Amino acid sequence: MKRAVLGNSDLSVTAIGLGTMTFGEQNxxxxAxxxxxYARDAGIDFFDTAEMYPVPARAETTGLTERYVGSWxxxxARDRIVVATKVTGPGRTLDWIREGRLDFDRANLARALEGSLRRLQTDYVDLYQLHWPDRNVPVFGGVHFDPSRERETVPLQETLAALGDFIxxxxxxxxxxxxxxxWGVMTVLRLADALGVPRPVSVQNAxxxxxxxxxxxxSEIGYRENLSLLAYSPLGFGLLSGKYLRDPQAAGRVTQFPGFAARYGKPNTAAAVAAYAELARRHGLSPVALALGFVYARWCVASTLIGATSLAQLRENLDAARVALTEEVLAEVERIHLRYPNPAP
Incomplete structure (x- = not known):
């Protein structure tokens, strides 16, 4: 399997990583x-989890994903596995995590890291990620920045200094x-250089x-500043698999957790999914092969984080790595993208 070095570090990861947010809820x-x-035997050595997983986050299950990964x-051989996890941030109703003290100050970060290390049964994590910004910013389907939602936040300098100490x-x-x-990426890079703290090596975005x-x-920042994209949700919450076109009540997070997939319920999403599925059909591809084949081959993607609830899904996701999309298919992808640009940001 192809590999990529993240940012300006010596951390090498497989071009496909396994996301684990179903462990403890659906699996x-x-x-798990x-x-x-199965992923390890297929050549994957990069595994991504988070303090708040599984999702949807609930008090009864939070932390189970890291525990399941840890027991595995x-x-x-610890030095042959790349473990990434994420610290839960403020601004969402997750009061059961660390009693709701989720700001990215030194004490909270240290407590979160110790908890993750304990659940993962390891002395260190290879990649520690801020799950979302401490500050007011539109995330998880939000599009517009809203100044009226501004609140007091931890200075980035304190957050970066703490991360430097962990390293x-x-x-x-x-x-x-x-x-x-x-704005966030460039500000963090500038402050890290000014403080003498190691730069972040990656950004995990949808x-x-x-x-x-x-x-x-x-993408320009990633290229010019040598910052790697870890692409999550490459199948758009499973919509791009085409299963909900075949059966709107098909088993999956969209139907199992009503309202949880609001990010993908916006206008033009269903039409875009149908257009991509039709494109795949006309070229003898499965919708999964088209969607993942596209992300796997993008120059701006260092590693694609796939997720599954069954071994059959995981096998299909990995098989898509053998698909090479033709120039004709890619040109048609661009035409659909122009018609339905980013319907589920």
């Missing part, structure tokens, strides 16, 4: 271990951003046929 511990084993990780202590090898904006917003200002 049992045994099923089966997926992890303790049986592996010096050997508890974190590298750190990254997630769900970030161009990227798919339904959301190519990275290709605006962020």
């Amino acid at each position: 049992s511990e045994a099923e 271990h089966s997926q992890l084993d 990780l303790k049986r592996q 010096r202590a050997g508890k974190v090898r590298h750190w990254g951003l997630s769900n970030e904006t161009p 990227y798919s046929l339904l959301n190519r917003s990275w290709e605006g200002g962020l």
Whole structure:
């Protein structure tokens, strides 16, 4: 499997990583271990989780994903596995996580990291990510910045200094951003240089046929500043698999958790999904092969984080890596994108 070095670091990861946010909600511990084993045997060494997983986040299940990954990780050669996790941020109703003290100040970050290390049963994480910004910013389907939602936040200088200390202590090898904006990325890079703190090596943002917003200002930043994109939701919450076209009540997060997929219920999303599915059909491809084949081959993507609830889905996702989209198909993708630009940002 192809590999990529993240940012200006020495951290090399497989071009496909396994996302784990279903572990503990839709997948049992045994099923989680089966997926992890299958991915490892297929050549994947990059596994991404988060403090707040599984999703939808609930007090009864939060932390189970890291625990399931941890019980698997303790049986592996630790230095051959790249483990990424994310610290929960403020601004959302998640009061059961650290009693709701979610600001990115030194004490909260340290507490969150220790909790993740304990659940993961490891002494360090390879990539520690800020799950979303501490500050007021539109995320998870939000589009417009709203100044009226401004609130007091932890200065970025304190957050970066704490992350630098974690790295010096050997508890974190590298750190990254997630769900970030161009302003946020450039500000963090400037402050990291000024403070003498290691730069982030990656940004984990949504990227798919339904959301190519990275290709605006962020792709230039990624290229010029050597900052790697970790693409999540490459199948657009499963919509791009085409299963909901075949059966609107098909099993999946969209139907299992009503309202959870609001990001993908916006105007033009269904039409775009149908157009891409028809394009795939005309060229003898599955919708999954088209959607993942597109993301896997993009120059701006360092690693694509796939997720599944069954081994059959995981196998199909990995098989898509063998698909090479033709210039004709890619040209038609661009025509659809012009007609339905980023319907699910």
